[in-house]
Amino acid sequence: METDLRLESSLWIGNKRYRAVLTGWHLKWTEADKKNGDKKTVSVPVAEVVGVENGRVEILPQKSVEDTDKDFTVFYVKRSRSRSTYGLLWSLGRTQFSCPSRVLRDQWTNHLRTALKTHSPLRPHRLLVFINPFGGKKKGREIYHSLVAPLFELAGISSHVIVTERANQARDHLLKKDLTGFDGVVCVGGDGMFSEILHGLIGRTQQEAGLCETDPAVTLQPCPLHIGIIPAGSTDCVCYATVGVIDPVTSALHIIIGDSQPLDVCSVHHASTLVRYSVSLVGYGFYGDVLAESEKHRWMGPLRYDYSGTVVYLSNRSYAGIVQYLPADPLLSSPRDKTRCLSGCNVCSRSTERLFPHTSDSGSLYSSHFSQYSNDSEGEWVSVEGRFRCVSLTCMSSSCARSPLGLSPSAHLADGTGDLILVWDTHPLSFLKFLYRHTSTQDQFDLPFVEVHRVKAVRFSLPDGREEEAHEEIGELNCARGGEEREYVDTVSRNGSQQQLAQRVVERETKNEHKTVAPILCGLCCKKTPAVSVWNCDGEILPFTEIFCRIHGQLVRLYARGIEDGAAMQNCSQESDKNKSRCITYK
Ligand SMILES: Nc1ncnc2c1ncn2[C@@H]1O[C@H](COP(=O)(O)OP(=O)(O)OP(=O)(O)O)[C@@H](O)[C@H]1O
Ligand SMILES: CCCCCCCCCCCCC/C=C/[C@@H](O)[C@H](CO)NC(=O)CCCCC
Numbered sequence: 238m239e240t241d242l243r244l245e246s247s248l249w250i251g252n253k254r255y256r257a258v259l260t261g262w263h264l265k266w267t268e269a270d271k272k273n274g275d276k277k278t279v280s281v282p283v284a285e286v287v288g289v290e291n292g293r294v295e296i297l298p299q300k301s302v303e304d305t306d307k308d309f310t311v312f313y314v315k316r317s318r319s320r321s322t323y324g325l326l327w328s329l330g331r332t333q334f335s336c337p338s339r340v341l342r343d344q345w346t347n348h349l350r351t352a353l354k355t356h357s358p359l360r361p362h363r364l365l366v367f368i369n370p371f372g373g374k375k376k377g378r379e380i381y382h383s384l385v386a387p388l389f390e391l392a393g394i395s396s397h398v399i400v401t402e403r404a405n406q407a408r409d410h411l412l413k414k415d416l417t418g419f420d421g422v423v424c425v426g427g428d429g430m431f432s433e434i435l436h437g438l439i440g441r442t443q444q445e446a447g448l449c450e451t452d453p454a455v456t457l458q459p460c461p462l463h464i465g466i467i468p469a470g471s472t473d474c475v476c477y478a479t480v481g482v483i484d485p486v487t488s489a490l491h492i493i494i495g496d497s498q499p500l501d502v503c504s505v506h507h508a509s510t511l512v513r514y515s516v517s518l519v520g521y522g523f524y525g526d527v528l529a530e531s532e533k534h535r536w537m538g539p540l541r542y543d544y545s546g547t548v549v550y551l552s553n554r555s556y557a558g559i560v561q562y563l564p565a566d567p568l569l570s571s572p573r574d575k576t577r578c579l580s581g582c583n584v585c586s587r588s589t590e591r592l593f594p595h596t597s598d599s600g601s602l603y604s605s606h607f608s609q610y611s612n613d614s615e616g617e618w619v620s621v622e623g624r625f626r627c628v629s630l631t632c633m634s635s636s637c638a639r640s641p642l643g644l645s646p647s648a649h650l651a652d653g654t655g656d657l658i659l660v661w662d663t664h665p666l667s668f669l670k671f672l673y674r675h676t677s678t679q680d681q682f683d684l685p686f687v688e689v690h691r692v693k694a695v696r697f698s699l700p701d702g703r704e705e706e707a708h709e710e711i712g713e714l715n716c717a718r719g720g721e722e723r724e725y726v727d728t729v730s731r732n733g734s735q736q737q738l739a740q741r742v743v744e745r746e747t748k749n750e751h752k753t754v755a756p757i758l759c760g761l762c763c764k765k766t767p768a769v770s771v772w773n774c775d776g777e778i779l780p781f782t783e784i785f786c787r788i789h790g791q792l793v794r795l796y797a798r799g800i801e802d803g804a805a806m807q808n809c810s811q812e813s814d815k816n817k818s819r820c821i822t823y824k
């Protein structure tokens with residue numbers, strides 16, 4: 238294969254002559270008429286070639302084609318460091334080559350196109366794209382049409398675009414409509430939009446596999462379609478934590494070259510029902526209160542979180558609760574080990590082998606049936622009780638612009654575990670110190686009132702009598718809450734008789750939970766400290782206080798590769814040819 242694709246010849250770029258070589262893995266060109274010491278080689282991995290066009294072609298800012306018969310243009314991924322974040326920004330590199338003859342030009346373009354097909358098996362051909370026109374700064378449509386669509390077209394990707402007209406349209410489409418022929422689903426929006434895609438795809442996959450999502454003990458089937466995220470929301474935490482930068486072009490290029498990043502997913506249950514899935518934050522106390530407060534100020538756009546954060550901080554709350562957790566194997570990794578989950582992470586790779594022992598590569602992952610839970614011996618549950626400022630569970634670092642290292646800087650994207658962060662009640666200034674450390678590189682866990690545990694499952698319950706107390710408050714406050722509960726009922730009532738039973742349970746429970754959710758929403762304005770907070774689940778308020786969470790290792794795959802370490806990329810010259818495909822040219 239490698240030898241069949243090899244091609245070597247002299248080519249011109251402008252008026253300079255280059256020696257160009259295409260091996261199986263790389264396209265390289267070196268200035269020919271320079272002394273050996275001055276010769277610079279540009280090396281582009283075939284896996285990072287975006288497209289090859291005949292003639293002299295430009296794409297951005299506008300497409301222009303000069304159809305000459307001895308020229309061809311190669312488009313590829315070019316890297317640069319981001320000034321404000323840890324990841325690398327990708328942009329579209331372009332080089333126009335001239336050949337001595339048309340025959341040689343055709344040979345180059347044919348060889349390059351064949352190499353692309355051979356070395357990039359996961360490149361999408363057809364994508365389903367959902368655009369939320371109201372996410373973040375309401376620029377979703379513009380971002381897609383001006384920055385992303387021209388790149389997809391260049392890469393030969395055909396896309397079916399749906400601009401949503403209501404919340405949950407994307408989720409419902411994925412649950413019910415024909416998805417034949419699509420390689421992946423792209424969302425243009427924020428974390429809320431991603432969450433819709435997540436729920437739609439996980440739900441659809443379990444429906445087709447005949448699995449019951451409501452049972453926390455069931456081993457769920459991983460989703461066969463990849464998810465691409467074009468960031469256009471307020472927090473864009475999932476994009477930030479999996480790519481390292483918030484940049485639509487970088488994300489579009491990851492989609493085009495078919496990068497594949499597995500992601501852990503946490504299922505949240507109440508009684509015998511599935512409530513929601515989460516990849517980022519399941520948070521009670523401070524983060525729940527901030528979300529509840531921020532919903533009142535949606536008109537402020539992304540700033541609503543800063544405003545609400547201040548209001549909630551000043552309200553100085555803590556909440557009683559019982560937290561039970563199932564620790565993960567401490568020999569595999571620790572949330573305090575000061576490592577970071579970066580592109581090609583060893584901890585995550587070893588987890589793939591542990592979670593899917595019968596598959597040798599990710600391509601055949603979905604055809605196997607496996608049981609990740611039964612491989613693990615369950616271990617001993619630990620229980621703690623007291624008053625907490627916040628209780629947070631995150632499957633990944635949850636880094637974002639507000640917190641560049643995230644809620645748990647050493648958490649892994651795909652290790653089958655989550656990090657449970659317990660912040661015990663403390664002095665307001667100490668809590669401020671904890672929050673402030675999220676914005677710097679200072680260790681937020683190195684404080685006496687903070688604990689962090691790497692876990693496989695968590696249960697949260699209220700101390701005896703606390704729920705009744707909360708119910709009484711509702712009578713006094715007489716606050717009403719809108720009819721959002723139906724949403725959750727819809728989520729769990731999709732198929733089968735078992736789920737209809739679940740629906741009845743949810744309907745009954747939501748009537749009661751009404752009483753526990755409402756006080757916190759109203760408490761902020763009535764200035765009465767409520768007995769309970771609400772759960773923030775990836776930016777959605779949950780209608781239950783007592784929940785059970787379980788982490789499902791690598792349940793979905795994103796078109797991403799984890800955060801690239803800028804410093805390490807510069808030391809790639811010593812790498813073997815195969816590994817070099819992961820580290821390349823940037824100027
Ligand atoms: N056409 C629509 N009209 C109203 N709401 C929509 C529409 N399409 C999607 N939504 C909902 O809007 C919510 C917020 O969208 P999105 O996540 O894109 O932006 P955001 O909230 O600004 O960003 P982030 O979630 O990153 O904070 C999502 O929960 C989604 O369900
Ligand atoms: C004195 C300085 C204090 C600064 C405090 C900074 C603390 C920042 C921690 C950042 C945590 C982000 C967690 C991610 C949550 C997302 O899944 C979710 C959906 O987008 N966002 C929110 O709920 C939005 C809620 C964001 C809460 C801040």
Ligand SMILES: [Ca+2]
Binds near residue numbers: 654
């Ligand atoms: Ca994880």
